[in-house]
Amino acid sequence: MLSKSQISLLKSLQHKKFRKVHGLFVAEGYKSVVEFINSGYFVEEVYHTIPIAPKLLNLSAKINIKEISLNDMAKVSSLTTPPDVIALIRIPQAPVFDAQLLKNQYAVALDGVQDPGNMGTIIRTADWFGMKHIICSDDCVDVYNPKVVQATMGSLSRVQVYYTDLAKTLPLLQLPVYGALLNGQNIYTTTFAPAGLILMGNEGNGIRPEIQRLISTAVTIPGGGETESLNVSIATAIFCSEVFRQRF
Amino acid sequence: MLSKSQISLLKSLQHKKFRKVHGLFVAEGYKSVVEFINSGYFVEEVYHTIPIAPKLLNLSAKINIKEISLNDMAKVSSLTTPPDVIALIRIPQAPVFDAQLLKNQYAVALDGVQDPGNMGTIIRTADWFGMKHIICSDDCVDVYNPKVVQATMGSLSRVQVYYTDLAKTLPLLQLPVYGALLNGQNIYTTTFAPAGLILMGNEGNGIRPEIQRLISTAVTIPGGGETESLNVSIATAIFCSEVFRQRF
Numbered sequence: 001m002l003s004k005s006q007i008s009l010l011k012s013l014q015h016k017k018f019r020k021v022h023g024l025f026v027a028e029g030y031k032s033v034v035e036f037i038n039s040g041y042f043v044e045e046v047y048h049t050i051p052i053a054p055k056l057l058n059l060s061a062k063i064n065i066k067e068i069s070l071n072d073m074a075k076v077s078s079l080t081t082p083p084d085v086i087a088l089i090r091i092p093q094a095p096v097f098d099a100q101l102l103k104n105q106y107a108v109a110l111d112g113v114q115d116p117g118n119m120g121t122i123i124r125t126a127d128w129f130g131m132k133h134i135i136c137s138d139d140c141v142d143v144y145n146p147k148v149v150q151a152t153m154g155s156l157s158r159v160q161v162y163y164t165d166l167a168k169t170l171p172l173l174q175l176p177v178y179g180a181l182l183n184g185q186n187i188y189t190t191t192f193a194p195a196g197l198i199l200m201g202n203e204g205n206g207i208r209p210e211i212q213r214l215i216s217t218a219v220t221i222p223g224g225g226e227t228e229s230l231n232v233s234i235a236t237a238i239f240c241s242e243v244f245r246q247r248f
Numbered sequence: 249m250l251s252k253s254q255i256s257l258l259k260s261l262q263h264k265k266f267r268k269v270h271g272l273f274v275a276e277g278y279k280s281v282v283e284f285i286n287s288g289y290f291v292e293e294v295y296h297t298i299p300i301a302p303k304l305l306n307l308s309a310k311i312n313i314k315e316i317s318l319n320d321m322a323k324v325s326s327l328t329t330p331p332d333v334i335a336l337i338r339i340p341q342a343p344v345f346d347a348q349l350l351k352n353q354y355a356v357a358l359d360g361v362q363d364p365g366n367m368g369t370i371i372r373t374a375d376w377f378g379m380k381h382i383i384c385s386d387d388c389v390d391v392y393n394p395k396v397v398q399a400t401m402g403s404l405s406r407v408q409v410y411y412t413d414l415a416k417t418l419p420l421l422q423l424p425v426y427g428a429l430l431n432g433q434n435i436y437t438t439t440f441a442p443a444g445l446i447l448m449g450n451e452g453n454g455i456r457p458e459i460q461r462l463i464s465t466a467v468t469i470p471g472g473g474e475t476e477s478l479n480v481s482i483a484t485a486i487f488c489s490e491v492f493r494q495r496f
Binding site for chain 2 (some may be wrong): 021040084121124125126127128129130131151153154155158188202221222223224226227228230231233234237238241242244
């Protein structure tokens with residue numbers, strides 16, 4: 001049984017404003033919750049509707065676990081189909097960005113990505129390809145948005161996401177910037193350097209002109225069809241895949 | 249101004265049952281509506297809240313166009329942010345599947361894909377790479393679901409989607425079936441035939457065992473990270489990209 005104030009707190013965390021006020025976010029679903037418990041995140045409380053699975057129990061020595069009604073779960077979940085388990089998790093301090101961290105590796109940079117599903121899927125894809133860092137412009141969607149957390153399927157617990165002024169930060173990295181533009185060179189004949197940045201833009205407007213100036217190589221995914229563009233999470237994945245293919 | 253019954257009709261079309269009863273679906277947003285008007289689809293009516301753009305006007309000689317209030321648009325839209333324009337469109341007769349259609353080309357086959365965003369993104373990606381056909385198991389999400397239509401960004405007007413019993417249909421095609429499995433061969437060292445099928449499975453459970461039996465080459469996307477899987481629309485895109493890269 002959840003109190004009115006607990007329900008109100010959990011629901012409020014669907015909004016960035018209240019996540020900021022409380023320093024908390026919610027992860028929904030068994031897989032996601034387990035990944036956050038296994039990670040360095042501080043899980044304050046776990047709420048579940050079904051008898052807790054052993055895996056969760058083993059890990060939960062120091063975590064408050066509470067059984068709640070299906071009705072309460074439906075109230076606090078952001079999903080159309082409420083999950084069996086949700087966790088209330090402390091938002092860690094924003095990671096300090098250090099240009100040294102990105103030496104000798106690839107990272108993704110995002111300029112104005114707004115859709116939470118896209119952001120979450122990009123984090124999951126970066127994790128798949130072993131990329132540990134994503135650098136976002138300050139106006140990108142918040143990674144603790146419940147739809148982002150959901151779409152990462154736990155990968156958010158392993159990938160560091162930084163919010164920064166890209167115009168100031170990208171030059172500090174001294175890495176080649178491969179920017180996704182419609183009039184760039186063919187990705188399949190582009191030779192990617194051993195380390196670099198994959199730069200993607202906003203869903204509707206692409207990369208802002210002032211950020212485009214920082215691109216060292218403009219790259220395009222050629223296609224044989226009639227549609228004008230690819231979804232940004234799809235384009236990011238094809239870039240990550242091509243970089244990975246060339247390196248391994 | 250929309251009548252109560254018009255509002256009720258438009259809202260009901262968010263559900264498959266009522267789309268079937270009425271033989272109608274809704275496309276939302278300017279780009280999507282224009283693509284359907286330009287295609288072979290029969291657009292019954294267009295509703296808009298802002299003065300109609302010239303492009304839409306030029307095309308609309310035979311289409312009923314009606315200005316409605318922001319309030320009515322919010323009522324009938326399936327989106328959190330209601331669009332400026334929506335169209336009421338007739339669902340065409342289910343396309344007749346002909347194995348000959350797929351000769352000498354690539355198509356995507358989907359076994360139990362449930363998420364409308366994934367389905368729509370896969371259609372958009374197939375369109376980008378010039379693939380004209382997607383073969384779905386009967387239990388895949390309906391392509392006229394508003395979230396699917398939205399995610400295709402108009403590509404649904406160009407890609408034919410068939411619903412069928414994959415176990416019966418795939419063998420008729422006499423094409424190599426490249427199935428996405430976690431223990432398959434490395435996609436980057438796989439030589440793809442000039443024509444074939446890219447087979448993808450359900451978000452949680454992958455490809456059903458009885459459909460796995462039809463795979464000629466099991467293929468895996470290698471990754472360097474810790475996450476267990478990629479989103480199905482991402483995996484499909486990486487397959488499409490790799491096939492395209494090898495052929496062009």
